Amino acid sequence: MIPSAFDYAAPTTVQEALGLLDAASSAGDEVKLLAGGQSLIPVMKLRMADPSLVIDLGRIPGLSGITDDGAHLTIGAMTPHHVMATDPLLAAHLPLLQMAAATVADPQVRHRGTFGGALVHADPAGDMPAPVLAAGATFTLSSANGTRTVDAADFFRGYFTTAVGEGEILTSILVPKYTGWGAHYEKFTRVSQQWSIVAVAAMVRVEGGVIAEARLGLTNMASTPLRASSAEQALAGCALDADAIAVACSHAADATEPVSDLNGDADYRRHLVTVIAKRAVLAAVGLPHTGMRLAEA
Ligand SMILES: Cc1cc2nc3c(=O)[nH]c(=O)nc-3n(C[C@H](O)[C@H](O)[C@H](O)COP(=O)(O)OP(=O)(O)OC[C@H]3O[C@@H](n4cnc5c(N)ncnc54)[C@H](O)[C@@H]3O)c2cc1C
Known part of the structure; x- marks a missing residue:
């Protein structure tokens, strides 16, 4: 139950994180991004993942939070489940996501675990992917080569597998509003x-x-x-x-x-x-x- 030794980096911008990711991937090193750690840390403790570098996204401002963009809500990948479960914008326009987030585990896990981490982890029993698919969300992925978007219908590829490629970070999820539904x-x-x-x-x-x-x-x-x-x-x-x-x-x-x-x-x-x-x-x-x-x- 003790992970292998690894290097740890805590960048403060997405660009810095992408640079670290790109350099390590080019060198052939296994890298893991750390969000809330609620899935990654157990997986590392069981040695099912053995990264030589862990890049912590937790010090990057702007990756967390929910904003109203008119017809959509933009949800930062690092938004904790607890915020999802209590946010007034979600209550008004996307209560489905709020209800699902409230069912995730217990308060401790909901305070640490993140929306983006749960979606990239893509556990078939996880509670956030199905609401996101039903809502027809769009995922924004950033890499050293730029930014691309992926529809929810193309994002989930198989057991614990998504469209997120090596060298990419999920930065936000754009979800249409369903006000009044x-x-x-x-x-x-x-x-x-x-x-x-x-x-x-x-x-x-x-x-x-x-x-x-x-x-x-x-x-x-x-x-x-x-x-x-x-x-x-x-x-x-x-x-x-x-x-x-x-x-x-x-x-x-x-x-x-x-x-x-x-x-x-x-x-x-x-x-x-x-x-x-x-x-x-x-x-x-x-x-x-x-x-x-x-x-x-
Ligand atoms: C006791 C317990 C009970 C749980 N019960 C439930 C439950 O009932 N329902 C449920 O849905 N979930 C449950 N979970 C899982 C929880 O939802 C986790 O929060 C979630 O699976 C992972 O989110 P995280 O932020 O902790 O991600 P991490 O564990 O930090 O990361 C998970 C994976 O995603 C990758 N990743 C994270 N963020 C990004 C990003 N921005 N871009 C690219 N890759 C990224 C990481 O590299 C890693 O591979 C439970 C967890 C625990 C510990």
């Missing part, structure tokens, strides 16, 4: 403060007494977060009625590839996601969604 993050766990067995991120726009549009992201239903496209289509035009919503959400498992593990096998997860999707959508449109939980799941 109903939202809910429904996370299913066996015990409190556990990683998601399955979770559903739901955003719903209601117009004229029916669901006009729905955006659903699934957590832990494949090696990457997924959109529940069939259920989204079935929900469009759906009455605000629990039975109709349940029928639409029965499509939530379509095109998913969940794992089997000690928390449940793949078939269990395929059933569970339909129940959790229904609860998430009912809550997002403001209908009662509790009761019969144990019997259903």
Whole structure:
């Protein structure tokens, strides 16, 4: 449980960090960026990562915080989960992200762990990727060669794998505002403060007494977060009625590839996601969604 020896650098600008990253990568050294350390440090202690240089992003001003850019919110990669869970801009325009951040682990982890760190770590059971995918966010990546943007649909590539290349730093995430949409993050766990067995991120726009549009992201239903496209289509035009919503959400498992593990096998997860999707959508449109939980799941 003790990591190998490593050098440590704490740059104070993104340019300085990129210079260090570039020099070390060119020399063939393994480098790791340190955000909140909530995933990286355990991985290093287990010696599943053995970097010779750790570059701490924590001293760079401007990488943390949430700003209103009109149609979007820009969220700095180093914004801690705790800030995400309490920020008034998110409450007004992106409550889904706020709800998901509030379910991450415990207060200690939420104060240290960051939005960007969680997205780059890309754990299939992590709670932030599915809401970000459902919201259609855009990631800004900086390197010594400049800046590029990647859509959320192209960002998550596989287990713990993203589009972030060697020599790149995720600096911010641009998320469209969904002001006035109903939202809910429904996370299913066996015990409190556990990683998601399955979770559903739901955003719903209601117009004229029916669901006009729905955006659903699934957590832990494949090696990457997924959109529940069939259920989204079935929900469009759906009455605000629990039975109709349940029928639409029965499509939530379509095109998913969940794992089997000690928390449940793949078939269990395929059933569970339909129940959790229904609860998430009912809550997002403001209908009662509790009761019969144990019997259903
Ligand atoms: C006990 C415990 C329980 C947890 N439970 C949950 C949970 O229920 N749900 C959940 O979603 N998460 C959970 N987590 C994980 C938590 O969300 C972490 O905060 C997150 O996975 C990593 O964020 P971090 O800021 O700590 O990143 P780090 O651990 O510092 O970094 C993670 C990885 O991302 C890379 N990285 C970090 N920032 C950047 C960047 N800006 N650009 C490029 N690469 C970068 C690092 O190099 C590293 O490879 C838990 C963690 C712990 C310790």
